Amino acid sequence: MSVFEAILLALIQGLTEFLPISSSAHLILPSQLFGWDDQGLAFDVAVHAGSLIAVVGYFRHEVKSLLQAWLASLGGQHSGESRLAWTVIVATIPAVIVGLCCSSLIEGYLRSIWVIATTTLLFAPLLWWSDRFCKGDRDEYSVGWHQSVILGLAQALALIPGTSRSGITITAGLMLGLTRQAAARYSFLMSIPVIMLATANRTMALASSSESADWGILLLGAFLAAVSAYLCIHYFLKLIDRIGMTPFVIYRALLGIGLFAFGWSQL
Template identity: 60%
Template sequence: MMEVQAILLALIQGFTEFLPISSSAHLILPSVLLGWRDQGMAFDVAVHLGSLLAVLYYFRREVAVMASSWWLSLSGGGHNAESRLAWCIILATIPACVVGLFLGDWISRYLRSGWVIAVATIVFGLLLWWADRMAGLQKNEYQTGWRGALWLGCAQALALIPGTSRSGITLTAGLMLGLTRQAAARFSFLMSIPIIFLAGSHQTKDLIGAEAVMSWSAVGVGVLVSFVSALACIHLFLALLNRIGVLPFVLYRLGLGAVLLWMLSAQA
């Protein structure tokens, strides 16, 4: 893979992983527009590792407090707000793991198409707009509760449908629960830590089993560029979310979905 391709694809992954605009919709654009080949499993692992490191670094203090409080709750130290939030994150991870385990291959085989991505980009963009219009915007992430965590986890499982956007659907579900935009976004980002780790571990296992030849320079570029771009994305998104709301992202999704449908129709 050429270095320019590696940089561009890592930028796309880093910027779109945490925005509610669907990273899968963007990652098919280079192949559709420029005819680029699939970047390979090693590169996928690299860019997801960069995204994971970015969210861990940004929320390092929150993660450290949550982890220590969770451990104390296991050892009989009682519960506090941080330990309960940690348990909610764990609970919210289970639905996507179950769906991925039993339906992951079927989804990859039958739903990973440009048409599905384009339609999902539009439909779930409209759902995000509706949820934001109807949202109570009163609760913080510590008020999620186990029922809310399970609801958010089921929403995250829907993100296995390409074009849905993991960030977008979990933000939508959080707004439906009455969370503020900031709280819904923070919970979504914290939820991404275990799910990206588990998905990356699964890909790494497959990569080792395949004994694939990899370009270490492309892997290094993927990790570094996706880390920097994802870190910038998280910071800017949280800083601007209350100011601009979700409408710009909804409009962007509608435009992107329409462009994808037009391109796919032209190729048919």
């Protein structure tokens, strides 16, 4: 992997991981357009670690508060923070189950440009509809057990490439009556255990493989992914109430059409 490839792929990962536009749809483009080889497991671990550092760093105060409240709840001291922490844990379970049971299916059959183009287009109008007609006035602390399961199932659905984890979970959050801010914040909090588990899983796979590592490239990728993801989260939350989801819906529609056009041109 060249330095240019590492920079581009790390920025793509960081900028698209937390926006409702699908990181997998974007990560397929460089290899398809430029004929690049797969970035490899080591680089995948590095940029996901960077994304994890970004989201934990941005929500460091909330993460500390939720962790302390969750530990206190084990001793019988319950609060709004402990309830939120438990619902995030519950929302993580569906994605873990689906990921363990269906990883071979997803990797083997669902990473084609046709699947990614279809899901990129399919979930765009659903995001627009939920943002236009469903947003409510509830915050993330109001999420209950049944709603956390629904949000968890949405997150599991995002394992299909092109769906967008943040896109489908924000859509579900809006449909459940959360504000834009609350839906986005809950989506980002949900991402922490999922990215953590995915990174750990890839790290174990890397440890058992014979893949060599260029530590300079890996550190560069992790750094750029972390910085770009942090800035992305910050400005997304800052602007979301003003711009809504329509710009991302339009972008997804154009991207999906572009992917279909590119796929047909290769037939």
